Amino acid sequence: MSTTLQDRTTGAAPARPPAAHPRGTRFLLLLAVFVCAACGLVYELALTALGSYLIGNSVMQTSVVISVMVFAMGIGSLAAKPLQRRAVGAFALVEILLALVGGLSVLILYAAFAWLRLYMPAMVVVSFVVGLLVGAEIPLLMTLLQRIRRQEAGSAVADMFAADYVGALVGGLCFPLLLLPAFGQLKGALVVGAVNAVAGVVVVLWIFRRETRPFVRNALLGGAAATLAVLATVYVLAEDIEVTARQQLYRDPIVHAETTPYQDIVVTRSTAFTGEPDTRLFLNGDLQFSSVDEYRYHEALVHPALAGRRSSVLVLGGGDALALREVLRYDDVEKVTLVDLDPAMTRLARTFPPLVELNGDALSDPRVTVVHADAFTWLRDATRRYDAVLIDFPDPDTAALAKLYSVEFYHLLGRVLAPGGQVMVQGGSPFFAPKSYWSIAATIGEAGYATTPYQVDVPSFGNWGFILATPGADGPAPALRLPADAPPLRFLDDDVLAAATVFPVDRRPQDVRASTLLDPAVLEYTRHEWQNY
Numbered sequence: 001m002s003t004t005l006q007d008r009t010t011g012a013a014p015a016r017p018p019a020a021h022p023r024g025t026r027f028l029l030l031l032a033v034f035v036c037a038a039c040g041l042v043y044e045l046a047l048t049a050l051g052s053y054l055i056g057n058s059v060m061q062t063s064v065v066i067s068v069m070v071f072a073m074g075i076g077s078l079a080a081k082p083l084q085r086r087a088v089g090a091f092a093l094v095e096i097l098l099a100l101v102g103g104l105s106v107l108i109l110y111a112a113f114a115w116l117r118l119y120m121p122a123m124v125v126v127s128f129v130v131g132l133l134v135g136a137e138i139p140l141l142m143t144l145l146q147r148i149r150r151q152e153a154g155s156a157v158a159d160m161f162a163a164d165y166v167g168a169l170v171g172g173l174c175f176p177l178l179l180l181p182a183f184g185q186l187k188g189a190l191v192v193g194a195v196n197a198v199a200g201v202v203v204v205l206w207i208f209r210r211e212t213r214p215f216v217r218n219a220l221l222g223g224a225a226a227t228l229a230v231l232a233t234v235y236v237l238a239e240d241i242e243v244t245a246r247q248q249l250y251r252d253p254i255v256h257a258e259t260t261p262y263q264d265i266v267v268t269r270s271t272a273f274t275g276e277p278d279t280r281l282f283l284n285g286d287l288q289f290s291s292v293d294e295y296r297y298h299e300a301l302v303h304p305a306l307a308g309r310r311s312s313v314l315v316l317g318g319g320d321a322l323a324l325r326e327v328l329r330y331d332d333v334e335k336v337t338l339v340d341l342d343p344a345m346t347r348l349a350r351t352f353p354p355l356v357e358l359n360g361d362a363l364s365d366p367r368v369t370v371v372h373a374d375a376f377t378w379l380r381d382a383t384r385r386y387d388a389v390l391i392d393f394p395d396p397d398t399a400a401l402a403k404l405y406s407v408e409f410y411h412l413l414g415r416v417l418a419p420g421g422q423v424m425v426q427g428g429s430p431f432f433a434p435k436s437y438w439s440i441a442a443t444i445g446e447a448g449y450a451t452t453p454y455q456v457d458v459p460s461f462g463n464w465g466f467i468l469a470t471p472g473a474d475g476p477a478p479a480l481r482l483p484a485d486a487p488p489l490r491f492l493d494d495d496v497l498a499a500a501t502v503f504p505v506d507r508r509p510q511d512v513r514a515s516t517l518l519d520p521a522v523l524e525y526t527r528h529e530w531q532n533y
Contacts, residue, residue, distance in 0.1 A: 025207050026148045030163040033141055035199035036095065037167030038174065040134040042192045043102040044069055045175045047127055050106055050185060053264040053284050054113050055120075058398045068124055069131035076135025083136070087143040088208045092220040094140065095200025096227050098133040103193015103231045105130060106186050107241065114245040137200075138164070144204065147211075180261050186242055190235045197227050252280065256352060260344040269354060279354045280460075281320055283345075283394055290460035291358055294322055296491045297426075297464060300456045300500070302326035302390060303492060304468055305424035307483045309387035311335070314416065316375045316404075318392035319345035321359035327390070328365050329487045337386070338363075339371045339378050346370055376403055379412040387418050391425045395526055396436070396515075402523035405440050407516045410447035414471055422478060423449065423469040430455050430507045431463035433529035439512040439522045444469050446514035452477045453509075454500040456491075 044065060051061030083090035105126050112122035138160065145156055179188035201224040205217055212220075234241070247254055252270035259265075266282040279291040289297065302323050306313070311334045313327050319340035327336055340346055349355045350363045363370065371378060375393070396402040403409060413423060425444065430437040430453075441453050449469035458464050470478045480497050482489075515522035 033163040034167035037164040038171030039196040041171035068127040072131025073135030076132040080136040080139040091140040099197035114248040314386040324362040385418040402520035430465040435525040
């Protein structure tokens, strides 16, 4: 059957015979596929990372973004079928729109979160539009490849997806290793949008310049230039836009803000409400301390755990060095190891004057060793033993944090605890999140520790809970007391500690599950309870 007869019979458009192209143009087109695939994956990662920073619940954010984008890609592939007759112009137009929407995606969602409080609907819409445009790329690119050199369908698909998948790999690695450290989320997305516009529009139009009418070619190049101009303008204004939007989220003036590969760090400072300087640290939007009353939290976290042996102390988390400040008040502490994931946090605690003043320049003490590592991974390889361990992690509202409140984690912890050593864990709020708090206590007990739960009031936080633990679940609960040689404290004494072990009737131990890596019950409880507030 001739091609013409076959086309008439099936209703398909007559296939355009391949035009003559210089050698190397096919490679150049596959390179464009590679770059566009890298850009598409970066948009996806940027959306999931932003949601994790702003909302938490990284599993939900990732699931929604990926599922919506993949669904939209299918729709986009179908929608591109009628466009294959004008594949060059259609592909260039798709890339212009993708560069614009993808490049501005972080800004759009951040603005929706800060000003409109419509983050989730905006995220679904942006994810769908980006996925729709990414899905339209493949059919159009396949048509363009066949115009350069006709191939068997299987070979053409193999070449196309090889370039696409390798590009996705490079984009996935560039996002955390290059774009975030060098540009941050907002500027990084803008840079990728610009690369997308150049690779998807300029390269393709140059390859097929002889097959495109001058009017169409000039119009598309003008659209690409306008897109680049918009992205460049937003890039220049990015810092001012980000500061203005971020300030909408905080009551007090922001004096420091940065986005790291691990978290969003914000420090505010004000005297408007307390009459004295109030420095506050927020990680991913969650308050970590207020300088007005942080001493209540850190005295309760540190000093009861140092009532026994304390020559060697391990602090997990606590990169602000405020717990470290309290530990170093004891002259017989010989060695302190602080393990915190984010180098930016400890750098801030070491160099930012308000924090240095607050933590007493604790990180400059020669007794301190700072390790930047994931605490779970670090414990698996640790060999040194410690007399006391202080655990000062953020609340377990993400999967990454929930593993640090698991039975497996506390089993690992037992390997570095010296005989007779004590562990202190911050457990969140027994008032706002009682199931989460008692799940942490149950998890520690399940891992083979005897526990003493207690609570104190920290006005900036509200009611806050801790768990003191010693190895041996069948042994007596550890005594909650201050060291005999405790330095002068502003909040704690033995009477306060005795009262702290008494919980009101409606906040006493509840029927909850222990948390494991495969069943992170504490994550379930934390999300549910904090969302209710």
